[in-house]
Amino acid sequence: MASLTAKGLSAAPLTRSIKPAAPVTAKRSVAMKAVSKQDELKIQAAHKAVEYVQSDMVVGLGTGSTAAFAVERIGQLLKEGQLKNIIGVPTSIRTLEQAKALGIPLATLDEQPKLNVAIDGADEVDNNLDVVKGRGGALLREKMVELAADKFVCIVDDSKMVSGLGGSKLAMPVEIVQFCDKYTLKRIQSLPEVAGCEAKLRMDGDKPYVTDNSNYIVDLYFQEPIKDVHAASKAILDLVGVVDHGLFLNMVDVCIIAAPDGVKLMERKK
Numbered sequence: 001m002a003s004l005t006a007k008g009l010s011a012a013p014l015t016r017s018i019k020p021a022a023p024v025t026a027k028r029s030v031a032m033k034a035v036s037k038q039d040e041l042k043i044q045a046a047h048k049a050v051e052y053v054q055s056d057m058v059v060g061l062g063t064g065s066t067a068a069f070a071v072e073r074i075g076q077l078l079k080e081g082q083l084k085n086i087i088g089v090p091t092s093i094r095t096l097e098q099a100k101a102l103g104i105p106l107a108t109l110d111e112q113p114k115l116n117v118a119i120d121g122a123d124e125v126d127n128n129l130d131v132v133k134g135r136g137g138a139l140l141r142e143k144m145v146e147l148a149a150d151k152f153v154c155i156v157d158d159s160k161m162v163s164g165l166g167g168s169k170l171a172m173p174v175e176i177v178q179f180c181d182k183y184t185l186k187r188i189q190s191l192p193e194v195a196g197c198e199a200k201l202r203m204d205g206d207k208p209y210v211t212d213n214s215n216y217i218v219d220l221y222f223q224e225p226i227k228d229v230h231a232a233s234k235a236i237l238d239l240v241g242v243v244d245h246g247l248f249l250n251m252v253d254v255c256i257i258a259a260p261d262g263v264k265l266m267e268r269k270k
């Protein structure tokens with residue numbers, strides 16, 4: 001198990017002093033609609049994560065409802081002049097469009113191969129800070145961008161915490177090429193490293209869901225947490241036809257977890 005510290009946010013190693021976020025109320029959200037209690041937690045985690053962003057940084061912009069609050073906050077700070085000269089590297093077309101609308105200057109990994117920080121949500125987080133991502137379908141670009149960042153800050157509400165990955169009984173996604181998808185799906189499901197999982201092609205209405213990279217997604221459903229996530233990761237990735245999967249292992253540096261009783265921070269010790 002990785003060595004982690006859990007601590008209150010007052011002890012967080014943040015250096016930039018910025019105007020504190022306006023108190024989160026049920027009236028505030030990305031689209032200024034009423035937000036749920038869970039969205040309030042996501043906003044708290046997102047705003048805390050944005051304190052890692054300083055002027056002149058290249059920042060990975062995650063995908064999903066939690067990450068969208070961080071993107072919104074970065075846009076707001078740029079507009080107010082509290083942040084300057086930020087370049088965002090979006091992890092999906094959705095995020096690219098949101099960031100563009102907010103006026104955040106953008107680049108690709110081709111143009112900015114080295115990022116200072118990336119901020120993104122997750123679907124499951126375990127005590128080692130290994131995470132499942134990609135229920136929003138953006139896993140490949142997320143993994144590429146987040147691996148290129150000096151610091152990957154993961155932001156979640158406490159509903160995402162699990163004792164073992166796969167334990168939420170929700171999907172663990174695998175991005176595959178479209179060619180002979182049923183063949184690849186069967187090969188994934190037959191791997192001993194994911195024995196007992198059920199594999200389903202992700203659908204978008206009556207058609208397969210297509211990722212930003214024109215691939216399909218196979219969602220794996222587990223009854224029990226995955227026994228050996230590293231073995232599962234390698235075995236899935238070794239299959240020809242698989243592009244990547246939603247197990248993000250040894251990648252998260254800091255996880256900000258918002259819960260009704262406060263916001264906590266867990267750090268991976270290097």
Ligand SMILES: O=C(CO)[C@H](O)[C@H](O)COP(=O)(O)O
Nearest residue numbers: 064065066121134136137138
């Ligand atoms: O990996 C992702 C998208 O591919 C998201 O970060 C993940 O699904 C969490 O999303 P949300 O913050 O909406 O719960």
